[in-house]
Amino acid sequence: MLFNSLDFAMFLPIVFVLYWFVAAKDLKYQNLLLVVASYVFYGWWDWRFLTLIAFSSILDYGIGLRLLHEENELKRKAFLWLSICVNIGFLGFFKYYNFFVENFIDAFSLFGTKISANTLHIILPVGISFYTFQTLSYSIDVYRRKLEPTKDVISFLAFVSFFPQLVAGPIERATNLLPQFYKKRQFHYSQAVDGCKQILWGLFKKIVIADNCAQYANTIFNNSDNYSGSTLVMGALFFTFQIYGDFSGYSDIAIGISRLFGFNLKQNFAFPYFSRDMAEFWRRWHISLSTWFRDYLYIPLGGSRGGTWMKVRNTFIIFLVSGFWHGANWTFIVWGLLNALYFLPLLLTKSNRNNLDVVAENANVPSVKEFLQMVLTFSLSVFAWIFFRAENVTQAFLYIKSIFQPSLIALPTIRPTNVIVLVIFFILLEWFGRRNQYAIETFFINKPRIVKWGFYMFIISLLFIFRAEEQQEFIYFQF
Amino acid sequence: MKLFFKHIIIFALAFFIVEKGVWFILNETPKKQYDKRLELLIKGKINKDIIVLGSSRGAGNILAGQLEKETGLTAYNLSYQGSNVDFHKFILETLLKFNKAPQYVLLSIDNSSQFIKDESLNYREDAVLPLTKYNYINNELVNEKINSPLSYAFFLGRYNKFHSLFRDAFVNTRNPIDSFGSMGILKKNDVKLNYVEKTEKYNQNFEKASRIKAFKNIQKLCKLNNIKLVFVFSPSFYNFESSFYTRFKKLDESENGIFVYDSTNNIYRNQEYFYDKTHLFINGAKIFSTEISNFINTELSFNR
Numbered sequence: 001m002l003f004n005s006l007d008f009a010m011f012l013p014i015v016f017v018l019y020w021f022v023a024a025k026d027l028k029y030q031n032l033l034l035v036v037a038s039y040v041f042y043g044w045w046d047w048r049f050l051t052l053i054a055f056s057s058i059l060d061y062g063i064g065l066r067l068l069h070e071e072n073e074l075k076r077k078a079f080l081w082l083s084i085c086v087n088i089g090f091l092g093f094f095k096y097y098n099f100f101v102e103n104f105i106d107a108f109s110l111f112g113t114k115i116s117a118n119t120l121h122i123i124l125p126v127g128i129s130f131y132t133f134q135t136l137s138y139s140i141d142v143y144r145r146k147l148e149p150t151k152d153v154i155s156f157l158a159f160v161s162f163f164p165q166l167v168a169g170p171i172e173r174a175t176n177l178l179p180q181f182y183k184k185r186q187f188h189y190s191q192a193v194d195g196c197k198q199i200l201w202g203l204f205k206k207i208v209i210a211d212n213c214a215q216y217a218n219t220i221f222n223n224s225d226n227y228s229g230s231t232l233v234m235g236a237l238f239f240t241f242q243i244y245g246d247f248s249g250y251s252d253i254a255i256g257i258s259r260l261f262g263f264n265l266k267q268n269f270a271f272p273y274f275s276r277d278m279a280e281f282w283r284r285w286h287i288s289l290s291t292w293f294r295d296y297l298y299i300p301l302g303g304s305r306g307g308t309w310m311k312v313r314n315t316f317i318i319f320l321v322s323g324f325w326h327g328a329n330w331t332f333i334v335w336g337l338l339n340a341l342y343f344l345p346l347l348l349t350k351s352n353r354n355n356l357d358v359v360a361e362n363a364n365v366p367s368v369k370e371f372l373q374m375v376l377t378f379s380l381s382v383f384a385w386i387f388f389r390a391e392n393v394t395q396a397f398l399y400i401k402s403i404f405q406p407s408l409i410a411l412p413t414i415r416p417t418n419v420i421v422l423v424i425f426f427i428l429l430e431w432f433g434r435r436n437q438y439a440i441e442t443f444f445i446n447k448p449r450i451v452k453w454g455f456y457m458f459i460i461s462l463l464f465i466f467r468a469e470e471q472q473e474f475i476y477f478q479f
Numbered sequence: 480m481k482l483f484f485k486h487i488i489i490f491a492l493a494f495f496i497v498e499k500g501v502w503f504i505l506n507e508t509p510k511k512q513y514d515k516r517l518e519l520l521i522k523g524k525i526n527k528d529i530i531v532l533g534s535s536r537g538a539g540n541i542l543a544g545q546l547e548k549e550t551g552l553t554a555y556n557l558s559y560q561g562s563n564v565d566f567h568k569f570i571l572e573t574l575l576k577f578n579k580a581p582q583y584v585l586l587s588i589d590n591s592s593q594f595i596k597d598e599s600l601n602y603r604e605d606a607v608l609p610l611t612k613y614n615y616i617n618n619e620l621v622n623e624k625i626n627s628p629l630s631y632a633f634f635l636g637r638y639n640k641f642h643s644l645f646r647d648a649f650v651n652t653r654n655p656i657d658s659f660g661s662m663g664i665l666k667k668n669d670v671k672l673n674y675v676e677k678t679e680k681y682n683q684n685f686e687k688a689s690r691i692k693a694f695k696n697i698q699k700l701c702k703l704n705n706i707k708l709v710f711v712f713s714p715s716f717y718n719f720e721s722s723f724y725t726r727f728k729k730l731d732e733s734e735n736g737i738f739v740y741d742s743t744n745n746i747y748r749n750q751e752y753f754y755d756k757t758h759l760f761i762n763g764a765k766i767f768s769t770e771i772s773n774f775i776n777t778e779l780s781f782n783r
Binding site: 006020187189192193196418453456457460461464465467 | 486494498640643
């Protein structure tokens with residue numbers, strides 16, 4: 001069920017009404033309703049996926065309880081590894097089996113040995129990478145004794161399957177989300193209104209920005225041989241805004257819906273395209289994944305505690321794994337590697353924590369230095385997205401090669417005025433709202449209701465007027 | 480909670496009312512269109528004896544005004560350049576819904592492109608989208624999954640890029656629409672044409688099931704409404720595609736008429752009568768239209 005579908009437009013109000021009016025008296029009923037709603041939401045894609053999420057949840061719930069009572073460190077470790085192996089095993093099988101088989105065959109054929117192995121027709125369960133990481137964080141935190149394991153199975157099932165963020169994040173930590181299922185949620189007008197505003201902004205990002213940019217990005221990337229250098233640059237720019245609008249739009253909708261149900265999820269995107277260096281970019285892009293890798297991989301590997309070599313090694317590991325997490329394709333690995341290379345100079349010069357504040361925090365416009373830093377960082381990320389979007393590494397290199405030809409200075413052949421105007425309008429709104437959790441959070445907040453509502457109606461009108469001809473699925477569903 | 484619901488309901492109502500202002504834009508757009516044939520159809524103003532359906536071949540090669548003069552029956556051309564058989568079916572359905580059924584429907588056949596996926600033949604969204612103010616058109620667009628079901632309640636759901644064009648549509652001077660709906664080609668093309676003998680066989684594997692289905696539905700609709708359906712094969716600047724014709728005859732399910740141009744007529748090998756390989760120039764269209772009139776007149780005298 002897509003957030004931007006009519007199915008969901010009917011599903012959400014029904015669940016909302018049942019949640020606040022029918023199940024509100026008892027916390028257990030409320031949580032049970034969330035589990036049922038989440039399983040319906042997830043089963044809408046393919047009911048067979050439900051067995052996987054249910055198995056994963058029950059296993060980690062059981063392991064959590066065993067970890068609570070087990071004092072023997074060796075046994076505790078064994079239980080943790082059981083959770084890691086089963087969860088990563090599922091992920092590995094569904095997501096990476098064919099990739100590894102195909103690459104083994106290719107590797108052997110390089111040495112003249114021809115082997116035959118069967119690849120499988122595997123359907124990748126939607127959102128498996130997200131809920132696997134979420135449930136893993138629970139097992140690890142319980143093992144580390146940072147979190148008391150839950151005895152309430154309904155709360156745990158609700159935590160793993162919570163429908164707003166089930167299929168594309170944010171990847172919530174058990175330490176933040178699980179305790180929210182223990183307490184009775186209270187309806188707060190301001191929280192619900194804020195949730196609606198964030199949903200609206202998320203829909204704008206997805207329907208108006210991402211889906212419109214996607215049409216042109218797809219055309220250009222799918223026929224990259226036929227376009228001039230400048231048009232290929234446009235294609236990369238369209239994809240840059242597509243992926244941001246798509247993914248951060250999803251996160252906004254997820255956070256907004258959660259607020260309607262009385263939950264608070266962590267911010268997942270903090271205006272990353274206004275970053276002044278790549279370190280800042282990675283503190284602002286897909287925050288829930290970056291911090292997951294930091295806490296469960298980077299720090300256990302030694303983090304920044306060792307010497308320079310240790311830091312460099314760990315940084316490269318994190319970026320490579322992060323790239324691989326996105327999909328079973330070398331393009332994602334190269335994308336991760338490229339980002340590690342971008343990060344390296346900052347790490348070596350110890351300037352990776354230079355920009356911790358919001359750019360031009362007390363001004364309307366950035367300084368020239370800040371502006372140039374933002375342009376450079378943005379350009380580096382656009383360049384990296386080419387690898388992310390390309391079908392394979394060869395296409396990515398050919399695409400880049402084709403950019404750098406004399407036609408780079410020609411006028412692009414694809415330059416849709418309406419989409420360009422929309423993107424500029426979007427950038428301006430994001431810029432003026434960059435101090436908030438999401439851009440329009442405080443827009444017109446102190447103005448009369450008619451002004452506020454007029455603005456929201458204007459945004460809704462844009463959703464209708466600029467809906468793309470082809471509705472696109474959220475990109476991150478495939479991860 | 481009460482306040483939240485109150486505000487949501489008031490906001491939704493306010494939006495529902497405010498967005499109705501879009502009607503003024505939806506209402507203006509059809510007036511700016513150059514081709515008003517579909518709107519005339521919806522208004523029930525095409526009550527004729529002979530109706531021509533097809534793509535550019537039908538539009539330019541068959542002159543409805545001439546048919547009217549030569550047969551004594553009223554005629555109108557509802558062919559749309561670049562349209563496919565799905566669109567022809569839609570036009571026929573619209574015709575039958577709002578107008579009286581004609582005696583004859585002449586369906587111009589696009590030879591080997593008729594049933595296959597050909598990029599140059601499409602469902603002509605651009606002809607339909609400016610008319611979203613009409614519920615009938617909106618229903619069709621919802622069925623085609625072009626408009627969302629939300630468009631039943633919100634006029635904004637009917638808004639599309641054609642409503643943002645604030646100037647009148649481009650007036651076609653190469654093949655303007657005449658008062659009978661035909662679009663004979665008036666300006667010559669300077670390209671030199673060579674008559675070729677095509678030898679490649681028609682490949683059934685490229686056919687699209689939806690096209691075949693639409694074609695069969697046209698036949699059913701005509702039968703149901705007692706309309707004589709005539710398939711018209713126009714001349715091309717190459718030999719007649721007989722392997723396609725063999726396949727075509729298998730899809731002709733009833734006693735529909737098939738009219739094939741006179742392939743022995745030497746003028747169809749003379750470039751002077753052609754605009755390009757598949758389209759006749761106006762002088763060629765006049766000769767071809769007379770052939771069709773003769774066919775209909777013979778039919779009429781046979782039936783009397």
